[in-house]
Amino acid sequence: MVQSPDPERARGVFGITVAAELVGTGVQNLRAYEARGLVEPVRTEGGTRRYSAEDVDRLRRITALLDAGLNLAGIAMVMDLQDENDRLRRAGPG
DNA sequence: CTTCTGACA
DNA sequence: TGTCAGGA
Numbered sequence: 001m002v003q004s005p006d007p008e009r010a011r012g013v014f015g016i017t018v019a020a021e022l023v024g025t026g027v028q029n030l031r032a033y034e035a036r037g038l039v040e041p042v043r044t045e046g047g048t049r050r051y052s053a054e055d056v057d058r059l060r061r062i063t064a065l066l067d068a069g070l071n072l073a074g075i076a077m078v079m080d081l082q083d084e085n086d087r088l089r090r091a092g093p094g
Numbered sequence: 095c096t097t098c099t100g101a102c103a
Numbered sequence: 104t105g106t107c108a109g110g111a
Contacts, residue, residue, distance in 0.1 A: 016095075029106065031097085048095055071104060 013042070019051035023059040030059065036072040038062050038079055 019041075020027045033039050034049070039058055041049040051059070058079070065075040 026107070027095090028108085032105075046095075066105080073104095 013050040013052050014056060016041075016049045016051065019056050019059060022056050023063055025059075025063065033059065033062055033072070036076050038072065038076055 014022065016027045016030055020030050034041065039055050041051045041055050044050055062075055065078055
């Protein structure tokens, strides 16, 4: 049994560098998205961002929206609506 | 790894 | 406007 030698592994978190590689962009862009509120990675004591699998998936959505012709401001709106829509759906259909 | 600034398409 | 590059 792999008892996760590292507690971080069980959480499935990625450093900003690996997250950038996964989404196919640079660490500077990921930081730009966070500045726009597109993603909110957890911050460690050292101040380093820790991107979870969910965050990486969201980053991919951001790149897809950018390709769609949306800008960071527009993407932020889409992400907010999607988050609220998913929240309402999870809260209860009725 | 973080933050900021400069330049380019 | 968004991305890339360099420096502290």
